[in-house]
Amino acid sequence: MFLFSCGEEEKIENAFKIVEIPLTSELEGAKLTECVSDGDMIAIFAELNNEGYILYTSDAKTFKSVQLNLGLAVGTHWSQDGLAIDNDKIWLTISGDEPDSDGNYNSFGRIYCISDG
DSSP: OEEEETTEEEEOOSOOOOOOOOOOGGGTTOEEEEEEEOSSOEEEEEEETTEEEEEEESSSSOOEEEEEOOOOOTTOEEEEEEEEEETTEEEEEEEEEEEOTTSOEEEEEEEEEEOOO
16 A cells, blocks of 8 residues: 655555444344355354344345354253355354253254255
C-alpha cells in the first residue's frame, strides 16, 4: 500500500483492511466459537440459548444461518469441538454428557454433516 503526500511516495507496511460482517438480528449476543474457511466459503459455529447454529457466507458480506437440530435430550451439557469445510459440506463435532432415564449422565461424541438438500 502506498501513501501519497506532498508529491512524495511513502510505503506503509503491515496495513490491513478490516471489515465487520454483520450477524443476523436473531443471533445478536451469540457465542461464536470457531471460524473456518476453504477459500470460497466461511463458516462459523454459534451458540445461543443452548442451541447451535452454523453461520456461513460465500461472499464475505452477509451471513446466512442454519439452526441445528442436534437431537440432544433436555439437560444435556455439551460443547462444540471442531468445525471443517469440505467442498459444499460443513462438518461439526460436539461432545458432552447426556442424562439417561435414571438421571445418570453418559459421555458422548457426535459428528454432523451439514449440506444442501
